[in-house]
């Protein structure tokens with residue numbers, strides 16, 4: 478049996494785990510290393526921001542999304558040592574592997590955009606990319622009384638290239654349905 482370690486239990490980590498267990502069950506022993514207790518289905522956050530669904534719908538307990546037969550170590554990986562096929566965890570323990578799959582996702586570096594973190598404190602500024610951020614987006618859309626709404630789309634790499642555009646189209650649809658028709662002439 479090959480020892481496979483998967484780092485991260487987001488969409489990538491869970492999908493690869495399921496494929497390995499379903500297709501190579503007798504050939505691999507899969508261990509997932511993931512610190513979080515919840516798995517978030519992030520593509521739905523755009524729809525949360527448009528009031529189509531709720532943030533709670535996007536959150537599942539880790540155990541409920543794990544395929545049967547996977548071993549879960551609820552720790553964060555702090556160092557990688559590929560020369561020795563080793564990773565070190567938050568609790569100072571080490572794990573060895575034959576194959577390592579890193580699916581730790583992306584880290585948001587909002588502080589690298591000048592003024593972004595301060596701006597997000599305001600009631601009329603929101604971001605769908607943060608966990609629970611899209612709940613605020615829906616409130617902002619509902620409370621908007623101004624005629625100008627500005628949407629931004631950063632260059633890649635970002636979590637979803639289409640995400641910012643979907644937010645625009647959904648907001649446009651909401652405004653058209655909820656603002657009086659004379660506004661659109």
Ligand SMILES: Cc1cc2nc3c(=O)[nH]c(=O)nc-3n(C[C@H](O)[C@H](O)[C@H](O)COP(=O)(O)OP(=O)(O)OC[C@H]3O[C@@H](n4cnc5c(N)ncnc54)[C@H](O)[C@@H]3O)c2cc1C
Nearest residue numbers: 485486487488489490519520522553554581582636637640
């Ligand atoms: C608003 C929004 C809309 C989107 N819309 C779409 C869409 O319509 N279609 C689409 O295909 N994609 C969409 N995406 C993108 C999609 O959600 C991501 O591409 C996908 O979640 C990436 O999966 P991932 O497993 O790489 O990372 P994630 O799902 O972010 O998971 C990373 C995991 O790694 C764990 N982790 C992090 N660091 C460590 C560590 N050191 N040790 C152990 N574990 C660690 C985290 O806890 C997390 O569980 C959207 C994203 C957002 C935010």
